[in-house]
Amino acid sequence: MSAPPHPSTGYAPAFVQRVDDWIRLSGHRVCALAGLQGTGKSTLGAQLAAQARSRGERLVVLSIDDFYLGRRERLQLGRTVHPLLATRGPPGTHDVALACEVIDDLAAGRATRLPRFDKIADRRLPPSRWPRVSADRVLLEGWFLKVPPQTRGQLAEPLNPLERLDDPDGTWRAWCNRALAEDYPVLWQRLPWLLFLQGPGFDTVPTWRWQQEQTLQAANPGRTTMSHSQVMRFVQFFERVSRHALATLPAIAQRTVRLDAVRRPLD
Template sequence: MKETEDCFLKVKNDYLSFLRKEKIFDKSTESKILSLKKTYIPISFWIENKYKKKGKTLFLGFSGGQGSGKTTVVKILKIILKKFFKRKIHVSSIDDFYKTLEERNKMSYAIHPLLRVRGVPGTHDINLIKNFFNHIKKKNFKKIKLPKFDKSIDDRLKKKYWFNIKEKPEVVILEGWCVGAKPQSNSLLKKPINILEKYEDKDLIWRKHANHKLKKEYKKLFAMIDYFIFMKIPYFNMVFKWRLLQERKLKKMSHTKKKIMSYNKIKRFIMFYQRITLQMLKDMPKIASVVLTLNHKHQINKILFKN
């Protein structure tokens, strides 16, 4: 208990400062403090214990429905792990490993038009992530550059803007909506679950391609992860509501003001994610070592530590 209280006192100011910077004003200060004590600090202690148990770089997968708040939670965990536990943390978003617009355009002509749209398995450069993980496992770590993706231009930035990783991380968190996703059976793929699949993927080419990628490259990547943490949303319809809020925030923070999605574009966009998101809501609570359950108010109201 004393160690938990020490942690709280050490990170409290940085935590509240971060929330102000991120313009998170939807909760009272009292509620924010409660979240720090009851949610973020316990998860951080769990991560620290897992790192100590392993004794070398810990690889974590962090997933949840779009707009669930994954990125915010991971940033808070990073603050605590660095400030209190003095850990070297690296957080990678799977979004930063999207294939370039040019690569996706080529796939859209060669395989299926829907592959131009970023998001589903098959639109990430999985080899880049695997190479990064393998690079960390080497005894003699050398600095490495990792890609940076700008959603406002729907493309990867030039190498001069990439992330510089100068020292070997002790904890690596791979955060993304489909991290840990499992493939479906062919019988489940046959029935379209929305109008996008019904009218734009009549021959099942697009969803079979994504499913095949989950069976192969993504399965190998996810096997490199030690533990998964999953944010369980109440139901899929919340993705639209939360994604809309996310885009509005992106619009405020973007310097270019380009390609921020409208109401109708978001409705269409989330259809790309629907099938895998629904399957993950069934699978991940069984797979993940930590399950964070969200209520309809976007609040974590339950944490389950399974091992």
């Protein structure tokens, strides 16, 4: 099964320039970029970093994905809390303390090592392979940045086959929601300015995420990435918080840009 590459040409230069202006005019050394899976956050981040380099500035773009817990730690959570926690990505599967430490070092002008995560191998690379950098500005990108927790009532009913079959009593989703409420606010406090790329709805995410996986496969021809059916199951891990992000982040973000189904900015 094929799909167009994700997004191959990047965002238009005029849009990149506008976002760059917003970030610089915010006056903050650390800013954030949120958007559901497949919205092109990494692509936009790379374009912004290139824009900064053209001015002789160092914009370090971090991804929340690089702060996933290691496979051993997630397997331990899977054994002791709930089997679904062995899968990376949802709230509660990140090393929040490490993310705070790296951002604090960069914001203070100190050189620091940036964690790297191998998504195909599903493991964090050893520290000896982390690049050491310093920054003039920092941009953290991620799919659920600053999303608030849901209420207990909102958690009650499962909303997809994964939750109905693998989490019928709600243990997993309640644990992830508790992490949103208790673990991540210390990281959110370090993100005073947020741009939200608001896609047309969660229904586009499976297609966009599959495009991402194909792009990853094309860049790693000798390795095996997820199949289409595996990606369709994988996105169900993110559906609940993604839908909540679409409902809440426009009122939280300092800037929101709506995207159409092919990622063209509408605002």
